[in-house]
Structure formats: structure tokens, C-alpha cells
Amino acid sequence: MTGSLAHDRDSGIARYEFFLEVARRHQLRASLNEWGVAQRAAFAGELRGAGSADPEADAADLLTIINGLLLEQLALPIDDFETTRLRPAVERFFPEG
Numbered sequence: 001m002t003g004s005l006a007h008d009r010d011s012g013i014a015r016y017e018f019f020l021e022v023a024r025r026h027q028l029r030a031s032l033n034e035w036g037v038a039q040r041a042a043f044a045g046e047l048r049g050a051g052s053a054d055p056e057a058d059a060a061d062l063l064t065i066i067n068g069l070l071l072e073q074l075a076l077p078i079d080d081f082e083t084t085r086l087r088p089a090v091e092r093f094f095p096e097g
Helices: 002-007 009-024 026-049 055-075 081-091
Strands: none
Touching: 009 026, 009 055, 026 055, 055 081
């Protein structure tokens, strides 16, 4: 994720522009929803394996957190984003066992 932001910021920006376009043009919602369903399902599978009590809800929260962090990184980039912001946020959902 972070590598693609560093090497192809335009793709990351286009992704968030699509979110905004969906807000304006409701007929695009199905496309964005399909992507979200696939992402949440993948995350839920990993979270289920990690012992989450509610993997679907945790997957939705994790996806929202990642989206927000990536948007923030696009707008206000920091050099150590992956280690100081992204990884700690994701690791909260995967407690050490």
C-alpha cells in the first residue's frame, strides 16, 4: 500500500476522487460498494483467523481506518508513515497471541 502511494500518487488520488464522485453521482455507488464488499470480506477472513469476536464489524472499521490514513498520507505525507501510522493502526486489530 505505502509503496504504491510513494511511487504512484496519482492512482491514490484518483481513488479518493472516485469516492467523491460517488458522493455526487449515486449511480456509481454499486461499483464502489462491490469494491468495499470484496475488501471487507478479505479483511474479515484475516480477522476471523486472528480470533476477532466480530470479524465483519472489525473489517469495516479497519477498512475505514486504512482509507482515512491513506488519504491523510496523500495530503500530508510523512516519511515514516508505514511504521509510525499505518502498521500500528492495523496491528491493533491483530493482538499478539
